[in-house]
Amino acid sequence: MKIKMMTMLGAVLGSMFILAGSAAAAERFSDLQHVKWAEDSITYMADRGTVAGVGNGKFAPENQVTRAQAVTFLVRELYPEQLQTGAGSPSYTDVPTTHPFYREIGIAEQQGLAIGFPDGTFHPDTAMSRAETAAFLTRAFALTTGGKSVNLTDVQHHWAAEPFQLMSSNGLIGGYTDGTYRPDRSVTRAEFSVFLARVIRFERQTAIVAQDWDKLISYMTVGEQVGQMLMPDMRQWNGQPTTTVNEGLKRSVQDLDLGGMILFDKNIVNARQVVQLTHDLQKEAGELPLFLGIDQEGGVIKRIPGGTNLPGQMALGATGNVTLAKAAGKLTGEELRALGLQVNFAPVLDVNSNPDNPIIGMRSFGSDADMVSRLGLATIQGLRQAGVIAAVKHFPGHGDTTVDSHLGLPVLTHNRERLDAVELKPFRTAIEGGVDMIMTGHIAFPTIDHEHVTSLKDGSQVPIPATLSKKILTGLLREEMGYQGIIISDAFTMNGIAEHFGEKQAVERAVNAGVDIILMPQNPEAAHETLVQAVKKGRIPVETIHKSVKRILELKAKYGLFDEEDTLTQKFSALQTIGSEEHRAVEREIAERAVTVFASRDGANPDSIQPSDRVVIAATDKEQAAQLQRQLTQAAGNLSLKTEIAVMGQGNTSGALQKMEQADYVIMASYQFRNVASEFGWSDIQTLVDTLNKANKRYVLLSLGNPYETMYVQNVRSALAVYGKQEPNTQAAIQVLLGQLKAEGVLPVATQSRQK
Template sequence: MQYSKWAEDSINYMANRGTVAGYGNGQFKPEGRVTRAQAAAFLVRELYPEQQPDTKQTYSDVSTSYPFYREISIAARNGLTGGFPDGTFHPDAPITRAETAALLTRAYELTNGNQSTAGLSDTATHWAAEPIRTMSSNGLIGGYSDGTFRPNQSVSRAEFTVFMTRVIRFERAAAIEAHDWDKLISYMTVSEQVGQMLMPDIRQYNGKATTTVNDGIKSNLHDQNLGGLIIFDKNIIDAKQLTTFTHDLQAEAGDIPLFLGIDQEGGVVKRIPGGTNLPGQMALGAAGDASLAEAAARLTGEELKALGLQVNFAPVLDINSNPDNPIIGMRSFSSNPDLVTKLGLSTIRGLQQSGVVAAVKHFPGHGDTTVDSHLGLPVLNHTRERLDSVELKPFKAAIGSGVEMIMTAHIAFPAVDNDHVTSLKDGSSVPIPATLSKKVLTGLLRGELGYEGVIISDAFTMEAIADHFGENQAVVRAAQAGVDIILMPQDSASAHQALVQAVKNGSLLEASVHDSVKRILELKAKYGLFDPQESLSTQLGALSKVVGSNAHRAVETEIAEKAVTVLASRNSAGPDLIQAGDRVVIAAADEEQAKQLQKQLTQAGSSMSLKTDIAIIGQANTNALLNNADYVIAASYQFRNVASQFDWSGTQGIIDYLNGKSKRYALLSLGNPYEMLYVDDVRSGLAVYGKQEPNTLAGIKVLLGQLEPKGVLPVTLEQ
């Protein structure tokens, strides 16, 4: 293409669409003339790739054995091309510029635009004057510097490809402007369509954290036509870098913008450094205030939107009814379905009001499991009646209130789908998880519950899927079941190819893909992704007013302070309090956590002449430090493990020692608030539902007598 560099982008674009092709020697021959047969072939490949030719010969000079007979026959049948009065087609004759204008105008049903065509001096009386005027008035074809068009001049392969590219891009832009998603999809290749259904993660490239748009990202975006990406903390240095990164990602995406998603639940699951450090969902459950939940979600959405992110994988609508749940725990609002529903709806509303998509999870419910689906395949053996009254309750309400994205759970629900398949891991019979179940997603979620929004899977890197079902087989099975977006495929290129092949071999219906892509495009449009974007300088200039703002920090503090809950009290009056002049020992298993508490205690109690020490649970000097203490804060943290199998002995030993010495103390629960099930004879204790600073500072203030604990335990303490 050395003589046609000006056409290289168009040639590559059309080649990637499968419309034009080179010769057997690897050359395209851009300066070669386009014949009438080749022009028909290019258009048929683009517009009617699946049609078959007529069995009867259409033109006398195009036999059924002619190399382009199929394309010429289909083009004639669809009114794209015509022959000559003598019944011939002249397939090997070069096509002219006038014929090209007429052919493209007819094929794409173009109408006149608003650009001037006055300069084309040699077209006024030409038979193709009208189609030339139509093409020119839309900026799709032009004349020469001398004011002529040269309608009878033949067209090179490069020129024809450029003209087709301009028309297709023009039509796509018109479809986007009109929000005519069916039309846009008709101009999308299978590769582009299934690319919209993939949202891989980009944490690393060549072993290094990805914080800029590198060659690997560019290649994946273009080769796989990706519709979205999920951002992790490894992709983030600070707010300015993240905003630049998301801006540059969108600039690389082409005419269909990316959904950029993130897990910003608050509390234990958050990705944004420097942003508002919300106390988490169970803290909101303890506060019990729907308006606070909505405010927390709204400020989260405002910060995400300012950073260039459009999807938040939150809230968690799982009901944490099982203390042994190793993965949900304090990510849930409560073990009470009604409270989860109330706060979940408020969170959805707050995110949507801020202009961010709320992707609720994990349908049909991950709260009552003892297996982490990151590590295995959980099975929830409840009756359908139980599922309806507990697990499904918040999801039903969310659907009724207009939630627009639902994330599936990699959990089997035999009451809905009791089918089994043979595991690729060990040959055993395994149940089908919700993510891969047509009965759950198409039958229950879309059919019974009437959900019309986007269905996104949980991460496909999780072992509940990866081990048993095979990487590519699972991707196709999920799409067949009703998943619109595959989150974090293990190998996005392989997943993309698997979906393309599934469409081509008919195992994944084109109509199903069309419906998924249309739902995705509609949601992108609703949230303004196709609207003109702000400049990067404008985005960067607004960051400090939004991300981690004083107003947002005030909400953070209010939630943390309203959440603090009394777990145990000697006289129902609250926990033991720290007194002026006390020697306070912070006992914890983690030294960094102990130092954080010590720092907060020193600052908050600066007027109380306190002396502080740290005791690391299990070390030889722990009891000596405890013995010299006037007051002990015994910090406890349990999360991401099965509570009944957790080693509580260190905490129990501390409590027994303090009770034996009649010390004032408080057991400070920083994680899942289940200590009272497993630690005996606790006489003073608080739950703050998180080890991040807003939560722990609120607990310290209560112990100093500066704050009254008003939280209500949002989970039932039953084994």
């Protein structure tokens, strides 16, 4: 298994659990050209901060390693915190206080790493033998007997026979070609680095196999640990979309020891390419696999081309059907897993109680907290059944905001009673159902945390958003609500964080607040360095990092990321599940059962299309109108319909009206999303509705987005909501208009006319 290069940025204050290595910043040596066989190990140990050079960029690899140097390397690796405290006073008579490794030898003596001679001496400057090296390493790392066997002819009766047996049985040493080991031969600095690197890599792999995460963390550098807590995106490199593992990706994964990445549309060409990309990313990651995530909510937020085109969460809300919600989660998980993705940033658990919400809307299941709770839990269960982690969002709730946190900082001022009854309820249900990951919202909740700080944007006093609030993430989410899983932030590129707090300050504050994973830092290198230095200087407790990394490793193990053994060919063969007929059947059923009549002349049905009708299809988007026209023509069969497209709005309403004068039936497609409903341009639709009512024409106002039309348009006599403009949704609407399907959906949001 490939071992990653690790970065140790300086000597770091902390406990044994958190820190491995304590030498100064990793060196690069100019004198390794004659020891290529040892270069990887020397670099590996230098990156860990365990071994150091002799000055002038030299390592002196062929010099003998002394007993003092050997124990110094071990102390740097295993007990760096004691070096920081100044502890260590050896009792040996030949180690004066002026010895350059006085403290290290003292710590080694205290910890039982090295034993002196009967006369009370240590012989610090004597060259180490191969026998002493075996004894030091087996003692320091408490090695136990392994299952391998090496027959060494010259060690059976040696004083170090037992250490040799322990090392060889674990595959850590071998002999010369003549079957000897030459135990009393001295060891060079290069050889000692190789022996030490072998043991550490062996111990790490042993910890992974045993899922002993505390042990593994004790062998991880601070750089590795905080790397596990970063999940950036990389949509472009050198101005080009990142669709393969290029040099930029390689450097990010290896140099920052990343714990995960999120993919976006720019990373995706087709399903086969995504499989290749995720496969290659995991190869670069090596022994610590990556969380690879994506936003695949369904409906308006989806990234995978060619996959099942689910109608979206609000369509599921209109069905009210937990079985369909679970099926949607399961098929989404199956398709993501086939692509090599293990984290889905879904479902949205925000209760969309505010029609003026500019960013959630139909991404939510609806405005009823109980329904959102039921359908959200079912979706989580479906994803989990498929082996995909559900990262629910946006805690503590983004449903009743009028500011998009991508653009600004929303503030929700509800009292605690209201928050418990609405915003927090779906998250409580998810926690009780064992959800593994919760995404924070960049939203301020002054009822819970009233702290304000000075904005870097304009110097004003701004409230702390949930992502940076210890009272919300630790006090409320962990301690009060009992959540034990991973807390991941929303994207740090969003203005709710980026404008006001500055990334370095925000990253540090988020981790101290309780965030385990920083999603999409603006500058991953700077975020990594910030966290390393914050640990080094004691601004972030080492125990905080340890707990986060342990949660991350545990979840990766739970979902089998350490067990991935499928070949690329096997992964390609799994692509047949994507967009399968079985999945398409679920897609169609959700769309068909979601269609909702929310205005009707007879109280039950929209106006219907009749044989030989001249049908005008009006929309603000010509392509959307063409999609509806094509679907209507295909579904109408021999009804002899005549269809025509009209573009409305944007100065075209008069032209649309002229076409409608000749029509028998009019489909008006309305799409309101990603804007404030009360500020949407409803006047054109109102004009068309008034004209059609006056002419007593048959029509339908077809809501393809947030279903709030009747709050702002008066006297609508025929209207359907389908909660999305993608093909399954609009196809179901056409079937209803042709009398081929009964609309049975129930409006999942509360609406009340705002007209006077």
